[in-house]
Amino acid sequence: MPINKFITLESTYVPLPIENVDTDQIIPARFLKATTKDGFGDNLFADWRYNKDGSPKADFVLNKPEYKGSVLVAGKNFGSGSSREHAAWAVDGYGFKVVVSSFFADIFRNNSLNNGVLPVIISEEFLAELFAAGADNTVVVNLEEQTITNKANGKSESFDINSYKKNCLLNGFDDIDYLMNAKDEIETYERNRS
Amino acid sequence: MAGKTLFDKIWDMHEVKTIEDGPSVLYIDRHLVHEVTSPQAFAGLKARGIKVFRPQNTFATPDHNIPTINQHLPIADEISRFQVDTLTKNCEDNDVTLFGLGHPKNGVVHVVGPELGITQPGMTIVCGDSHTSTHGAFGSIAFGIGTSEVEMVLSTQCIMQPRPKTMKINIDGELEKGVSAKDLVLYVISKLTTGGGTGYFVEFAGSAIRNLSMEGRMTVCNMSIEMGARGGLIAPDEKTIEYVKGREYAPKGADWDTAVEKWKALVTDTDAEFDKVYNFDAADIEPMITYGTNPGMGVGITQTIPALDTVEEASQKTYLKSLDYMGFAPSEKMLGKKIDWIFVGSCTNGRIEDIRTFANAVKGKKKADGVTAWIVPGSHKVEDQVIAEGLKDILEEAGFELRQPGCSACLAMNDDKVPAGKYSVATSNRNFEGRQGPGSRTLLAGPLTAAACAVTGVITDPRTL
Numbered sequence: 035m036p037i038n039k040f041i042t043l044e045s046t047y048v049p050l051p052i053e054n055v056d057t058d059q060i061i062p063a064r065f066l067k068a069t070t071k072d073g074f075g076d077n078l079f080a081d082w083r084y085n086k087d088g089s090p091k092a093d094f095v096l097n098k099p100e101y102k103g104s105v106l107v108a109g110k111n112f113g114s115g116s117s118r119e120h121a122a123w124a125v126d127g128y129g130f131k132v133v134v135s136s137f138f139a140d141i142f143r144n145n146s147l148n149n150g151v152l153p154v155i156i157s158e159e160f161l162a163e164l165f166a167a168g169a170d171n172t173v174v175v176n177l178e179e180q181t182i183t184n185k186a187n188g189k190s191e192s193f194d195i196n197s198y199k200k201n202c203l204l205n206g207f208d209d210i211d212y213l214m215n216a217k218d219e220i221e222t223y224e225r226n227r228s
Numbered sequence: 229m230a231g232k233t234l235f236d237k238i239w240d241m242h243e244v245k246t247i248e249d250g251p252s253v254l255y256i257d258r259h260l261v262h263e264v265t266s267p268q269a270f271a272g273l274k275a276r277g278i279k280v281f282r283p284q285n286t287f288a289t290p291d292h293n294i295p296t297i298n299q300h301l302p303i304a305d306e307i308s309r310f311q312v313d314t315l316t317k318n319c320e321d322n323d324v325t326l327f328g329l330g331h332p333k334n335g336v337v338h339v340v341g342p343e344l345g346i347t348q349p350g351m352t353i354v355c356g357d358s359h360t361s362t363h364g365a366f367g368s369i370a371f372g373i374g375t376s377e378v379e380m381v382l383s384t385q386c387i388m389q390p391r392p393k394t395m396k397i398n399i400d401g402e403l404e405k406g407v408s409a410k411d412l413v414l415y416v417i418s419k420l421t422t423g424g425g426t427g428y429f430v431e432f433a434g435s436a437i438r439n440l441s442m443e444g445r446m447t448v449c450n451m452s453i454e455m456g457a458r459g460g461l462i463a464p465d466e467k468t469i470e471y472v473k474g475r476e477y478a479p480k481g482a483d484w485d486t487a488v489e490k491w492k493a494l495v496t497d498t499d500a501e502f503d504k505v506y507n508f509d510a511a512d513i514e515p516m517i518t519y520g521t522n523p524g525m526g527v528g529i530t531q532t533i534p535a536l537d538t539v540e541e542a543s544q545k546t547y548l549k550s551l552d553y554m555g556f557a558p559s560e561k562m563l564g565k566k567i568d569w570i571f572v573g574s575c576t577n578g579r580i581e582d583i584r585t586f587a588n589a590v591k592g593k594k595k596a597d598g599v600t601a602w603i604v605p606g607s608h609k610v611e612d613q614v615i616a617e618g619l620k621d622i623l624e625e626a627g628f629e630l631r632q633p634g635c636s637a638c639l640a641m642n643d644d645k646v647p648a649g650k651y652s653v654a655t656s657n658r659n660f661e662g663r664q665g666p667g668s669r670t671l672l673a674g675p676l677t678a679a680a681c682a683v684t685g686v687i688t689d690p691r692t693l
């Protein structure tokens with residue numbers, strides 16, 4: 035399935051200044067019974083977001099109307115724990131195109147890239163400044179240039195992404211397309227193995 | 229030329245090609261599949277109009293979502309049943325070997341792979357589950373993948389992977405009596421933190437690792453993911469070869485001899501360099517227990533919860549939030565805290581050795597009043613052996629019930645949920661908020677500590693039992 039092409043984005047953001055947010059918080063296991071990729075956005079951060087009776091918890095950031103936008107800014111070590119891609123589907127399904135943090139768990143980072151959600155790694159200082167700014171602040175994420183800018187203070191940082199993945203995101207390709215095209219080489223490898 | 233690490237040797241053998249400033253195309257020898265992370269991948273294949281590329285290298289077993297009682301009945305939860313049925317249908321349509329619910333070889337995917345000899349040294353093994361790292365105990369590169377990657381392996385037997393850095397964790401010396409593999413790995417994670425291994429593939433080495441049984445080694449590699457590592461592995465030795473020998477899917481006859489020859493070369497060269505090395509002394513390790521909401525938040529059982537001022541200032545808010553969830557405070561003692569639940573099971577500690585340890589420790593004693601205990605074997609084979617060794621009787625006499633195999637309360641996708649606010653001493657691998665059911669509070673420990681807590685009803689040092 036081709037993923038969405040990533041273009042430069044300016045958006046307000048949702049701050050989640052909690053460290054070590056694990057995949058069981060992003061999408062609790064009881065929501066993993068689906069056989070499609072749809073609908074996970076509604077249960078993103080379900081246990082922090084809803085009361086037992088399903089009503090929204092007023093003090094959780096996703097329920098505060100002043101915080102919106104297609105960027106999630108989270109505390110360090112975001113996405114640790116399970117390999118469930120449902121976490122990336124939930125982030126994507128909710129409408130986030132970019133997740134910003136000072137540190138990501140490996141599998142989550144891979145999974146989000148495979149779903150066209152860009153993980154942006156920034157310094158602790160840059161992160162703290164984003165958390166400190168007001169709800170109307172915006173960030174500009176430029177994938178071509180590999181930069182992120184905090185509009186509140188005008189500071190920019192560059193972020194890392196390997197050129198293969200960057201190319202995939204800019205063009206909307208995915209790994210499966212690549213591998214399907216490499217089938218001949220895969221079969222040659224199989225024949226040559228001792 | 230400098231030597232190679234074991235990891236590099238196996239990786240290089242499986243690299244189909246590399247992309248400049250990009251990932252490698254890595255060939256996968258064994259793909260394990262379960263019901264939760266595969267349906268969307270099979271659907272992707274269907275949408276492309278293709279079938280599983282190498283079905284003979286793919287093995288499936290439902291485990292996450294299945295009940296652990298009355299497995300002969302249809303699954304009551306309709307959505308769970310549909311997910312399990314979908315796996316059956318996908319395997320049938322694609323000629324994939326399935327050990328379905330009730331099948332004598334069914335069980336938790338990471339218990340089943342090794343016990344059937346599907347897992348072998350030198351292989352690349354993946355599964356849509358982070359604890360695939362378990363199989364690294366055999367000297368293979370094994371790691372968890374997301375569903376997009378499951379789809380890649382199903383359709384091409386390959387995935388795209390950036391090459392991780394290598395780390396060596398050396399643990400020399402002898403473990404004290406009453407200290408298990410689980411304690412060892414919880415200790416290492418408490419030192420490295422849950423992000424300490426991120427970006428690395430770990431080789432565990434040293435005399436303390438060598439002295440572990442294969443079950444113990446699996447426990448250690450299983451939890452390597454909890455320090456953020458991509459996976460962990462241990463070089464194969466005589467114990468490994470002895471364990472694999474004669475298992476159903478292990479090589480036979482002349483193939484066996486050739487395989488063993490190859491496996492013997494699976495060691496890190498003495499002059500190989502790792503990107504990072506840690507050294508620990510086994511004698512420093514006591515039985516461990518976690519007090520917080522990630523596996524790095526563990527202490528020796530006689531210790532106190534770390535004081536607030538020992539935590540970095542930027543992390544203090546998260547630290548207090550975590551303790552608040554647990555109903556604990558900084559500097560409190562762990563010993564003597566009341567517990568409500570015991571869970572013995574999972575791909576971390578649900579193997580025969582674990583249940584044997586637990587049963588022998590509670591033998592002739594009684595489960596404490598007010599404690600609910602779930603003893604869940606990792607597979608049917610484990611269950612059969614528990615019964616054959618007479619452990620079931622011992623457990624029942626002490627007031628413990630043996631359930632049927634599955635992931636169970638490790639992630640509480642089925643009905644095995646610990647109620648909100650209750651304290652559960654669990655031999656599984658994650659103590660995240662809500663992991664064992666919404667609001668549940670999990671304290672990770674080894675099977676021996678679980679036994680000590682089960683008969684006293686409070687956190688108890690197993691060395692005093």
Ligand code: SF4
Pocket residue numbers: 291292336337338357359574575576634635638639656657
């Ligand atoms: S037992 Fe737990 S960790 Fe292991 S595969 Fe099942 S859910 Fe995952």
